[in-house]
Amino acid sequence: MSVIEKLIKAHLVKVNTYKSVDPPELLAEKAGIPRDKIIKLNGNENPKEPSEKIKQAVASAAFNIYPDPLQRSVRAALSEYTGMSPDYIIASAGSDELIDLLFRLFISEGDKILDFEPTFAMYGFCARIAGGSVTMASRDENFDVDIGATKNIIDEKTKIIFLSSPNNPTGNMANRDQIEELLQADLLVVVDEAYFEFCNTTVADLIPKYENLVVLRTMSKWAGLAGLRIGYGIMSPKLVNHIIDIKSPYNLSVASEAALVAALNESDALMREVAKIVDERERMYKLLQDINGIHPFPSDGNFILCGFEEGKVDHVYQGLANQGIFVRKFDSPRLSNHFRISVGKPDQTDRLISVIKELV
Ligand SMILES: Cc1ncc(COP(=O)(O)O)c(C=O)c1O
Known part of the structure; x- marks a missing residue:
């Protein structure tokens, strides 16, 4: 046993760590797609850049x-x-x-x-x-x-x-x-x-x-x-x-x-952007509802959880990633047939929906 393992707190020697999302540069590299072409919908981030102020x-x-x-x-x-x-x-x-x-x-x-x-x-x-x-x-x-x-x-x-x-x-x-x-x-x-x-x-x-x-x-x-x-x-x-x-x-x-x-x-200007995200979430929800084989859950956040039939989710998740669209999967056993999509800009939603339609 190395000195570090001997000294480290026993319960931290092997820890089931937090699975965080990769930074955009790495996602782009993995997909072989330029950084500005990837669509990152896996971190519930805000698609709008901060103001000049x-x-x-x-x-x-x-x-x-x-x-x-x-x-x-x-x-x-x-x-x-x-x-x-x-x-x-x-x-x-x-x-x-x-x-x-x-x-x-x-x-x-x-x-x-x-x-x-x-x-x-x-x-x-x-x-x-x-x-x-x-x-x-x-x-x-x-x-x-x-x-x-x-x-x-x-x-x-x-x-x-x-x-x-x-x-x-x-x-x-x-x-x-x-x-x-x-x-x-x-x-x-x-x-x-x-x-x-x-x-x-x-x-x-x-x-x-x-x-x-x-x-x-x-x-x-x-x-x-x-x-x-x-x-x-x-x-x-x-x-x-x-x-x-x-x-x-x-x-x-x-x-x-x-x-x-x-x-x-x-905050007033930021809340106007929030209202746009909420509108976009509702638009995306309806588009997802219209796709056979996907069950989107209603959401009060800036993301939508989607359920798939048994064994189908990995194909769609990987197919999206191959095209530079990144959504979030989870370890939780109850979510083994699900992924979560963060709400992005309207053109990102459109691209996402058209690729999902091709994949399912
Ligand atoms: C429910 C919830 N709490 C807290 C956080 C973490 O937020 P922060 O960026 O402030 O650490 C997140 C981020 O995804 C979240 O979803």
């Missing part, structure tokens, strides 16, 4: 100085955007970082989280890294959660319930009553609203009532800043202070701070 704000950020560890200007801007007081808000390097911080704060080896499968893989991944485990609560045939069924599977080791709403990759929302029911258990309930702006439905207003509720948001999807890594959470001021105590002091770069403030200054 946002680019300018990033370019003129003071890179030689560390950012404010208490994120004052960022939290003030987010306070105005969300209507929550700044002491309820903390920002992070993507909401991924905040998920990780919640694990650092709450999950020791042997602890458990409750996850509604299939869902965003980051929760299970962070649980494995923390040495914790995941209790899976199942979803029905429409991927809706059955809160009643969770009662028997929560035990004294369970500490956090994660609920993505809308759920990635299935696209459906959890309802408010269900969330309030979950909040009755003495556990942390994390409602991940990464796609909030596409559905305009939130439980953030419940936070002053429930100190065990955390809402996660991101600038990656609606605001088109995925590459800059900016997320934030809304939660009780007490929990915000615990996060501040354990986070790395300068977790948000000055470039990210500048982009966030500039994006929130033009």
Whole structure:
């Protein structure tokens, strides 16, 4: 055994890691297609490039100085955007970082989280890294959660319930009553609203009532800043202070701070783009519905999950990839006959649909 393997935490020597998407350059190389010709619909990113104003704000950020560890200007801007007081808000390097911080704060080896499968893989991944485990609560045939069924599977080791709403990759929302029911258990309930702006439905207003509720948001999807890594959470001021105590002091770069403030200054224009994405999602949904052999699921996010007949999905997935169109497949056993398509620009939808039609 090498010295590294001898010293490394035993549960991390061989870890089932997070399967992330390849960068566009690599996708282009794999498909043998120029970078500007590939259609990347596998990361739920925003197809629109940031505005000149946002680019300018990033370019003129003071890179030689560390950012404010208490994120004052960022939290003030987010306070105005969300209507929550700044002491309820903390920002992070993507909401991924905040998920990780919640694990650092709450999950020791042997602890458990409750996850509604299939869902965003980051929760299970962070649980494995923390040495914790995941209790899976199942979803029905429409991927809706059955809160009643969770009662028997929560035990004294369970500490956090994660609920993505809308759920990635299935696209459906959890309802408010269900969330309030979950909040009755003495556990942390994390409602991940990464796609909030596409559905305009939130439980953030419940936070002053429930100190065990955390809402996660991101600038990656609606605001088109995925590459800059900016997320934030809304939660009780007490929990915000615990996060501040354990986070790395300068977790948000000055470039990210500048982009966030500039994006929130033009949130109206960004929301007009969100409305276009929602229209495009509905158009794509109808086009997919008209193709025999594909079952698209209704979605409140910027993506659509598609189900295929047994054994058919790989042919379509690979056929699309060969033509430079990249969608997302998953490891989850319940999704072995599915892939997820992110909503892109109208011409990308048209090309996608015509290639799918050739393939099925
Ligand atoms: C449900 C959900 N939460 C969080 C994230 C991560 O977002 P971020 O880019 O802010 O880390 C994603 C990204 O796909 C997501 O789908």
